Amino acid sequence: MPVTELGDSLDIGGCTVPNRLYRAPVLECAGNGEGAVETLVDELEPTAASGVGLVFQGASIVTPEGGCAAPNMTRVHDPEFVARLEGLTDAIHAHEGKIFLQLAHGGLRSMATWHAGYRERHPDERQLAVSRPPWQLRALDRLGLVSLRPRVLPTAAVYDLAEQFGRCAGYAVDAGYDGIHLSAANMSLIQQFLSPFYNRRDDEFADGVRFLEEVHDAVRAHAGDVALVTKVPAETAAPGFVRRCLSRSEAVEMAARLAEIGYDAVVPVEVSTFWDMSIVRGAYPERAWDASELRDEYAAAFGGRYRARAVALLNRLQARRFDREPGWNAEFCRRVRERVDVPVLLEGGLRTRADCDRYLGAEGARAADMVGMARPFYAEPRLGARLLAGRDALCASCNNCTVPQVTGEPGRCRTPSVVRQKARLERNGAYESGDTERE
Structure with missing residues (x-):
């Protein structure tokens, strides 16, 4: 059987990715203010420079207000701001990499639901909702653990x-x-359209795939034949x-429909109906929760x-x-x-070169056509050089990087x-050449 190598190129909707x-998309916390573009360049260019073929810029909000699931997310509704992001795309292309922008909206996951400090600053903000929120969320609202002020979207x-x-x-x-x-x-508004847990509509969008079909057509109308990718959720961790909730079998059928509609690639993920640790599986982030400098910030966020x-x-x-099995x-x-x-x-959960090779593997046993990592790039922005040279990521899935992002x-x-291991590797030049002998 033919074997796919990590270094092989791949075509996604006419875009040739070099390996x-x-x-994978994660929060860059760049916002839209002064220095936002520079922050994104500092965050993402090292990854392309290390040889990673495709960089996904993390969830970027399509509306001018609401929709942010965490502080300092970037909005891309303003064409003048987005035009400035040419500085980022040029930086990625200078290293022969490709960059895709992830578009998002939080819906009921937005900060107006869970972030106490944000609600104080935006007392009139309401969350976009596919339908009336499920009873479980309404119960949490009555207990005062979240705040629901939904605005159900008319057709x-x-x-x-x-x-x-x-x-x-x-x-x-x-x-x-x-x-x-x-x-x-990850409980985004699009997942809420797809999920029977959230979607109780009685119009044409009762079939959540119809929304993704409309988005596909709108992207084609405004952006032509650009490569178009979507995540496909199975809510098996609910x-x-x-x-x-969406079973794995239902999600497989959904992926087939989306390919027929014209999506150029899919990213199947097993998640919950809620924003929980099904997204970032791993150890309890004790160091992050115990950080004295963040306790007041956590209190402000959670009330x-x-x-x-x-x-x-x-x-x-x-x-x-x-x-926590790698490649869950x-x-x-x-x-x-x-x-x-x-x-x-x-x-x-991919962390080793062996797992990357195993899941690409031989045709017949192959699980995927590309493999991605997210949190490991927080620890090693230039991780690609080491992975492509046959080494493993340092990330231990301890999650100490994730919890502080709520602040x-x-x-x-x-x-x-x-951090110490990364510093040693930098001193030895491992990220410059990917030369395993230097490690």
Whole structure:
């Protein structure tokens, strides 16, 4: 059977990516203010310089207000701002890499739901909702643990929102982006359209794929034949009390429909119906929660010290629940790949070159056509040089990088042993050449 190598090129919707390694989308916390473009360049250019073939810029919000799931997310509704991002795309292209922009909206996951400080600053903001929120969220609202002020989208507004995704895609192509990636998992608004847990509509968008079909058509109208990728969620990590959710089989069929509609690649991911540790599986981030300099920030975000401690306890319990096997989406990806004729991208817990090679593998056993990592690039922005040379990521999935982001902190490794190892590798020049002998 023919074997795919990590260094082989791949065509995604007419965009030739130089190898099969990608940086999965994560929060860059760049915002839109002065220095936003420079922040993104500082964050993402080292990855392209290290040889990574495809860089996904993390979830970027398509509306001028609302929709942010975390502080300091970037908005891309303004064509003047997006035009400035040509500085980023030029920097990536200078290293022969490709860059796709992930478009997103948080819907009920937005900060107006969960961030106490944000609600104080935006008392009139309402969350976009596909339908009336599920009873589980309404119960949390009555208990005061979240704040729901939903604005259920009428049919005309759904069409307008799909058109807005298309307009933002057009701005991105004008700024030099090579492709568009839709955030359709992690409790995003698009997942809420796809999920029977959230979607109880009685119009044409009761079939959530119809929304992605409208987005596809809007992207084609505004951005032409740009490479178009979407995540495809299976809600297999949903808690037991959730009775209506997307099964893996349903998600496989959904992926097949999206390929028929014209999506150029899919990223199958097994997630929950909620924004929980199914997204960032790994250890409980004890160091991050114990950081004295962040305690006031956590209290401001969650509405007091006791509530912050309650969230930390829930975080600890969830860390024990979710499987951490490397490539936890691999079987789902393999089943999707059997049904579609477009590239399938695998991410989720990959940390070693051996796992990358195993999941690319020989035809017949292959799980995916590309493999990606996310959190490891917080620890090693130039990780690609080492992976392509046959080495492994330093990231231990401790999650100390993720929790501080609820306060607006940038994603960076906060685990001393990993930071020390990275410093030693830098001194030895490992990231400059990928020369394993220097390690």
